[in-house]
Amino acid sequence: MIPKTALALVFGATAAGAQAPQVAVDIAPVHALVAQVMQGVGAPELIVPPGASPHGYALQPLQMRSLSQADAVIWVGPALTPWLDAPLDVLASDASQLVLMDAPQMLKLKVREGAGFHGRDPGDGVEEVGTDAALPDATAGNIDPHAWLAPENAALWMLEIAVVLGALDPDNALTYEENARDGAAALAGLTSEVNAILEPVRSRPFVVSHDAFQYFERSFHMPAIAALSGGDGQDPDLVGAAQIREVIQTAGATCVLSEPQLDSGLADAVGAARMGVADPLGATLDPGPALYGDLLRGLATALAACLRN
Known part of the structure; x- marks a missing residue:
């Protein structure tokens, strides 16, 4: 007897060959989640290329074309890519849109302020449920949009993605749902692996x-004890750098976790002894279904290596 999942993939692939929905996605980690949900049906298009910053990017003709042809646009939201909001109104006005930061029940964290976080509970400022509209103080300006780095959000988003795609493509709705549930379940194993x-x-x-x-x-x-620059990527001024240097010296921190596209000289300026390079976007990874798991493993490995004596 052929399992139900296998039958769904076979019939889903047949339907997709005729008319798979065209899906545009903003960043590589979210693209990986959408690609998992679409396995056996089709593949999404990536808007922000690997290595580019989502905080500021100029759309190229290829990405404009992807948006104009999209049946659905799935993106984190304007808190991460404010420059994408206006082009969507023009290029993808007829497409279904899924703003992931509006997903109900997702984990939301407020933007951290000040030179250091040392002494704070890592759960401080958490908004665990509700959409931005449901939270009076949860606006695009004070909610951290880097929410894909919480696997619990990734799991919830895959289920939301499956609903949107299933509405567009009912013939493959079962495939989307089963892929999303399988992907969400696999994140429990990934979480255990990263914790180890x-x-x-x-x-x-x-x-x-x-x-x-x-x-x-x-x-x-x-929990980190401080950040050299805020969530929008702006460098601290001289006063902020001095405050961070004091926080680092007081806590005895020797590791600064940086990113490939950032200036490593900033870490030298605050007296860090060791630099680890970690990438929250997967700039060096091949886009596709496996990127999300590889991204979290890479972050954990880079941080552990930087902190190891």
Whole structure:
């Protein structure tokens, strides 16, 4: 007897060959989640190419074409890519849109302020349920949009993605749903794997160069003590750098977790002894279904190596 999942994939692939929905996605980690949901049916298009910053990007003709042809656009939201909001109104006005930061029941964290976070509970500022509209103080300006780094959000988003795609493509709705549920279930194993990588260094203090990692920090109980620049990527001024240097010296932190596209000289300016390079976007990874898991493993491995004596 052929399992139901196998039958769904066979018939889903047949239907997709005729008319798979065209789906445009903003960043590589979200693209990976959508690609998992669409396996056996089709493949999404990536808007922000690997290595580019989502905080500021100029759309190229190829991406404009992808948006204009899209049946659905799936993106984190204007808090991460404010420059994408207006082009969507023009290029993808007829497409279904899924703004992932509006998903109900997702974990939301407020933007952290000040030079240092040391002494705070990693759960401080958490908004665990509701959409932006349902939270009076949860506006695009004070909610951290790097929410894909929490695997619990990734699991919820895959289910939301399946609903949107199933409405567009009823013939493959069962495939989308089963792929989403399988992907969400696999994240439990990924979480255990990442926790095992981090366990030997869990109590050691570290600093991040760009405050993009707090969802990862909270999910895996590894709170940073400070950030050299805010979540929007703006560098601190001289006063801020001096405050961060004091926080680092007081806590005895030796590791700064930086990103490939950022200036490593900023870490030198605040007196960090060791630099680890971690990428919250997967710039060096091949886009596709496997990228999300590889991304979280890579973050954990880079942080553990930086903190290891």
